[in-house]
Amino acid sequence: MAAEASPLPERASVSWRRTVDERALRSYGRAWTASTLAHVIPFVVTAVALVVIEPWLAPMSALALVQAWVIPELYANRGAKVMRPRKQSNDEGPERTALGLLGDLLGHEQRDLYARTGAVVEPGRLGTWVVGEQGALLVTKRRVHTFCVRVSDPDLPGPDRVSHLVLALRTDELGFATVANRAFSGARWRVRRRLPPRTRPALDHAIGHEGERRS
Amino acid sequence: MARLIRMDRTGHTELATWDAADPASVEAAVEAFRKELDRGYFGMVTTGPGHAEQVTELPVDADTVILRLPISGG
Numbered sequence: 369m370a371a372e373a374s375p376l377p378e379r380a381s382v383s384w385r386r387t388v389d390e391r392a393l394r395s396y397g398r399a400w401t402a403s404t405l406a407h408v409i410p411f412v413v414t415a416v417a418l419v420v421i422e423p424w425l426a427p428m429s430a431l432a433l434v435q436a437w438v439i440p441e442l443y444a445n446r447g448a449k450v451m452r453p454r455k456q457s458n459d460e461g462p463e464r465t466a467l468g469l470l471g472d473l474l475g476h477e478q479r480d481l482y483a484r485t486g487a488v489v490e491p492g493r494l495g496t497w498v499v500g501e502q503g504a505l506l507v508t509k510r511r512v513h514t515f516c517v518r519v520s521d522p523d524l525p526g527p528d529r530v531s532h533l534v535l536a537l538r539t540d541e542l543g544f545a546t547v548a549n550r551a552f553s554g555a556r557w558r559v560r561r562r563l564p565p566r567t568r569p570a571l572d573h574a575i576g577h578e579g580e581r582r583s
Numbered sequence: 584m585a586r587l588i589r590m591d592r593t594g595h596t597e598l599a600t601w602d603a604a605d606p607a608s609v610e611a612a613v614e615a616f617r618k619e620l621d622r623g624y625f626g627m628v629t630t631g632p633g634h635a636e637q638v639t640e641l642p643v644d645a646d647t648v649i650l651r652l653p654i655s656g657g
Contacts, residue, residue, distance in 0.1 A: 465594020549656030
């Protein structure tokens with residue numbers, strides 16, 4: 369994606385936000401890692417200390433380790449939620465019509481992948497995006513960032529919701545990442561296992577694409 | 584024929600078609616386009632694979648102009 373010819377107009381509604389570029393993403397990722405460690409380390413230290421002080425406190429120690437594991441999982445779950453599709457309307461007509469328009473916006477490979485996964489994989493400057501109905505994942509060198517972003521009309525057919533996000537992303541990638549609310553940043557595997565099974569191949573594809581792009 | 588399409592609850596609606604050589608059809612499309620901008624839609628044109636651009640005037644030479652609603656962080 370080249371430099372944005374026209375900035376996303378929605379940027380005006382979040383004018384106080386710093387533009388999300390590569391540097392901001394790296395800094396955000398580091399902050400997430402620090403925050404995760406701040407949650408995990410005290411529980412791990414507690415677990416070790418308990419068994420050192422009194423071996424019969426091993427069950428309590430195990431509980432502390434469970435806490436250390438669960439907290440990052442809960443955050444990852446929150447992040448993966450952005451890719452959960454909303455309930456599909458019973459009226460298939462609009463869904464089919466919207467699917468036709470989305471198909472026109474996509475290349476063959478993207479179209480096939482969307483049919484299988486319900487998500488569009490879109491290469492970008494910041495990384496490789498996986499766009500769903502209510503949010504997007506951004507796969508970078510080592511991690512995945514998740515963004516909650518959506519079109520305001522809740523009654524739009526699913527493919528139209530994706531089309532809105534794809535068009536906005538293609539217009540101004542940095543603006544798209546700035547307007548979206550960031551939900552999680554962390555290990556790819558942690559997000560992957562929390563994604564709907566149907567969507568996982570889209571993330572795998574994006575990871576493969578990102579690897580090729582960087583090699 | 585070029586098309587002006589609005590993404591809406593029906594999937595999408597074709598609001599106008601025009602031929603650059605036919606001023607009457609262009610005028611009707613421009614009017615329809617402006618009306619939708621006033622309703623809060625944004626005009627978009629695809630400018631190549633993976634690229635799109637927002638337009639505030641109807642690009643008469645475009646094949647398809649798509650109208651979308653604003654997006655926001657959820």
